[in-house]
Amino acid sequence: MKAPRFSYVRPESLDSVLELLAEHEGEARILAGGQSLMPTLNMRLSEPRLLIDINRIDALKGISLEDGTVRIGALARHAEVLESPLAAEHLPLIADAMPHVAHVAVRNRGTFGGSIALADPAAELPACAVALNASFVLASTRGRRTVPARSFFHGLYETELAEDELLVEARIPAIAPGYRSAFMEFARRHGDFALAGVCCHARVEGCVLRDVSLACFGGEDRPRFAAAASAAAEGRAWSEEVKDAVKAALGGELEPEGTFHASAETRVHLAQVLAARAVDRMLAAG
Amino acid sequence: MEEAAEIALTVNGETVSARVEARRHLVDFLRLDLGLTGSRLGCEHGVCGACTVRVDGAIVRGCLMLAVQADGADVWTIEGLSDAGEIAGLQDAFVARNALQCGYCTPGMLLTAAEMLKAGRRMTRPEIREFLSGNFCRCTGYHAIVDAIEAVMAERFRD
Amino acid sequence: MTDRPEAAGRPLPRGSARRLAAGRGRYADDLRFPGLLHLAFVRSPHAHARIVKIDPAPALAAVPAAKVFTGADIAAVCTPWQGKMDHLPTLVSPPQHAVAVDRAVWQGEPVAAVAAASRALAEDAAAAVAVEWEPLPAAAVRDRTLDADAAPAHPELGGNLAYAAAIRAGDPEAALAGSAHVVEACFSFARHTGVPLEPRTVIADYDPGEGRLTVHGSHQAPWHQQDTLSRHLGIPEHLVRVVTPDIGGGFGIKLHIYGEEIAVSAVSRILGRPVKYTADRLESFISDIQARDQRVEARMGVDADGAIRGLSVDALSSFGAFASYGRAPVNEGMMTISMAGGPYANGHYEGRLRIAFQNKPPSGMYRAVGQPIACAVTEQLLDRAAHAAGIDPVEMRRRNYWAEDAFPLRTPGGIAMDRLSLRQCLDRLVAMMGYDALRAEQAALRRSGVYRGIGVATFLEMTAIGAERYGPAGARISTQDGATVRLEPSGRVRCVTSVIEIGQGTLSALAQIVADRLGVAPEDVGVVGGDTALAPYGGGAWASRGLTIGGEAAWRAAEGLRANILELAGSILQADPAGLDLAGGAVCDRATGETRITLAEIGRIGHFRQDTLPPGVQPELAVTRHYAPDDVPFALANGVQGSSLEVDAETGGVRLLGHWVVEDCGRIVNPLLVEEQIRGGVVQGIGGALFEECRYDEHGQLLNGSLADYLVPMAAELPDIHVGHVETPLRGTALGAKGAGEAGTVGAPAAVLLAVNDALRPLGAQVSSLPITPEAVLNAIAAAA
């Protein structure tokens, strides 16, 4: 199928992007990597009047480290993050997750910001951001604001982004000494969106976990910071008993929807299995 | 702000300029406007990889990029890479190993394989398979494609 | 000339491979036609609905130059068709229009066609056509379609039963009752489709001046299309020409008659302009034929020593909204009940089949038609019986194969068997896969909580089906193929064939065959095909028939040309043709091998210097031969497949570790080609076993109609596939080749299913629905706990 008609503009500055967004509020869409937007256009599932191509805005590019925080520009391509020594060193969770995101050719264009802004509930990066307690910088002609990842995702493809707002960058705390992380997902095929996935991040002292942050994705309408499961593991030596407590807590807090890909029960079960494995792996990595 | 735009780019090393509709994706531009039919459409939603082309040095889904976005870009297709001889080794191996049947996926497979070679090292069969995981072939069963790429790597990266 | 041909049998690279690898394939969508219009279709969003009104005005407002054709507009120039079979008078199927008239009977059925200057414009206009619908209840749940209160797929038929059949041999009830062990299972095989990477494409160009219709398309059976176009559009057959350029895979999907494809010709006829339609992938999922979709309840009884006593198979199959036109639509089901139990000695059998309509896309022939179902059912029951009797599954098979001296025979299911090589194949397979070592490893790993499984499945593959099956049905499908072999003035050879190349490499194999007969190199034989006006009449690409039938025709044509060349050489040389032979591109002395005259010289004289020949000598440097299978109704290939895999009992995931196939397709002309056919077939079988399914809701809405949601096997999920051969030449032909195109697909689902259940057995769990999803595995484990 061919895309419906639309106009196209490729501004050269961040300000003009924001002005265009304000001017065409509700009728314009940001075009970043296009790896999710283009399929919906080619299927005529969305019919925006105007595409604002942000690919040439330098201010949105790059990955850098400032004061213990990694800044990932909205336009950083998945491939760039995957190959970034900075990400590998300071964001091992994301480095772990990235090979699961799509395939080489898609990663060469898909962007970090696009993935966050899209808010696909089965996507890896939003869940990583939630697990790592990242925050996002949003900009519009009205000004800038910083929103924590844990309150950014509102629902299926729904976020805190207003129609005139642009996601500028993600700010993610770099991993601190003593911390480890693990990423696990279960997908039918390599590179597919996951049926269930788990991001785990904690300080590890021997086999005791502290400051535990467990995030789940793939079942519910948005990535979830699994507060109860994280609490169940907090400060305890990892054992079969704690594992069961974490699983039970997940069973209590996850409320996934069944779809034709998998039922709600299967998704909860998979999240439980993956969470236990993720912690096992995190400990084994020491 | 228009529904069409002037673009200028290089395709297979030659300068091209054209006026294109904003909604036209890169592969339709290559196929319909430039007659470069070696890049193919198998899904137009980013899954099959039949449309794989190289843009500014990296492979992309040609169906998920607008032609207007390629303004100023350096685009290479199967035709250009064949003529330039860059993928001759891969092509020989594909032919020798019969790593293609209908050939519809083959240009995309070859561009992906060429990107794989850029890593400059031999990969294991599972690594090759994973790298190919975004390219659908309905005919071959992939085994011979993996064989062919493995053979080229073994030849090129003797350690 | 030696008995064993020289080029045939060698793993020669295909001539076209280099061209295709350079991106120079020319598929239908690549062709250019001046003045071309593009067609897009308005499709029913409902599985079943009355078309109250179609208003083209908004479409014309959006795209003023567009032209909109309703079903009635198309019907004015194109008669409807009916998927009937003359010898099965009880088979019902209502008339089908190219574009629906009054009522749409599946989600995606075309209800209007829109022509415009580009595909994008045609889609713009099609999206704007206003259709008023009255939704009707749909028959959309296979297992409930025959219930008394089920909604009718076609109200005028008074019920959803399309066809019923039964086969019976011996006394199955008594045999099962008297068995030491009886095993039973209810299997489900999901609806799936073929997904060739190149979507269906057709360009029709009707020339009103000559009344001539030329169609270029991606089609496996252009003669069938020619016949249909001629009869339903009322254009004399000799004025209809169908050309097939390079084809990007078919697998059966492209051998059917599709409303859209016929509508393209109808619109071209109305407008007198070339018109094109390419299905996009989303359309493929709602309009390509769909297949499988069966529920099978089956029971097998065995003696204490494992010998099969009796087998009973009850299949509920589905047609979708129509029986596919002009072929053998009942075969998905008939193959199930006629092939079940096939490889194994047994006298007591009962097969029952019911086929029901549903409001889903028409069902048709997809690679291996019904045979994967027969194979999976038989092999799974045999594994369960082996387990019940405490016998190793490989040994179980060896004990039950038909005895070597039992051939020729007719199975209780009615399958004529000449001779098979089952034991040889099994022995090879067991050695190739290292069966004993895999079993030992499995046992060791099981102690550490790892669940490995091994499946070994015997398969039969019915190939090169002859007129006995299609003729009585009244199907206007030729089961013969033809070839013209011609000596060119240069001494090189050209072969024009009715075989259709869809990637199998058949044309290259024909070159090898012809080269041997004429003593030239394969690269000196140019093979072309794919044009109903220029090639000898034939059947096309289906039922793994290209080499068995088309290869035999080429062999015979080349033999004919050989005789003519020798006769002409005899006149030129004043020698007895019986003393001459062909080798090395020349006519030589049979006794000494000494070259007497080159083929180039024969060509030059035969084509340009007839004046130098003795009076009365007429050079005949082109020979056409046709071949239709005569002594056997089909060629039966056989083999064994093995699968090794690991089941993750916590996630339900299945990881394939290795796949092995030993097959016997008779004489192998080119092992490279055969092995790739096998591997590609295996992967499609694995797709059916683990991934592929057209998921419909109870209202007949397709839930996963994109390539992102309909899961096809990709490289990362697949194991290496090792192929071995046993060669038992087909009797009754000079070439001796049987088909190999479907073997992989027949046996792979069974091998994988058996291996999964082998892995699950220690957990007390079993699955019997394909595809085997992680969720199904988890549910089976939970149910067993």
Ligand SMILES: Cc1cc2nc3c(=O)[nH]c(=O)nc-3n(C[C@H](O)[C@H](O)[C@H](O)COP(=O)(O)OP(=O)(O)OC[C@H]3O[C@@H](n4cnc5c(N)ncnc54)[C@H](O)[C@@H]3O)c2cc1C
């Ligand atoms: C075959 C295939 C497989 C895939 N598999 C996966 C997978 O396994 N996991 C996964 O996570 N993803 C997967 N993806 C999606 C891919 O990762 C996308 O790249 C990503 O989700 C979106 O990024 P993008 O830059 O392409 O965004 P685009 O497609 O350009 O945009 C997506 C949406 O976000 C909006 N948007 C983009 N950038 C901004 C911004 N800076 N500010 C505000 N709004 C913005 C757009 O307007 C649009 O609505 C897959 C895609 C394909 C084609």
Ligand code: FES
């Ligand atoms: S056509 Fe682009 S990925 Fe399929």
Ligand code: FES
């Ligand atoms: S060779 Fe046909 S799709 Fe790959």
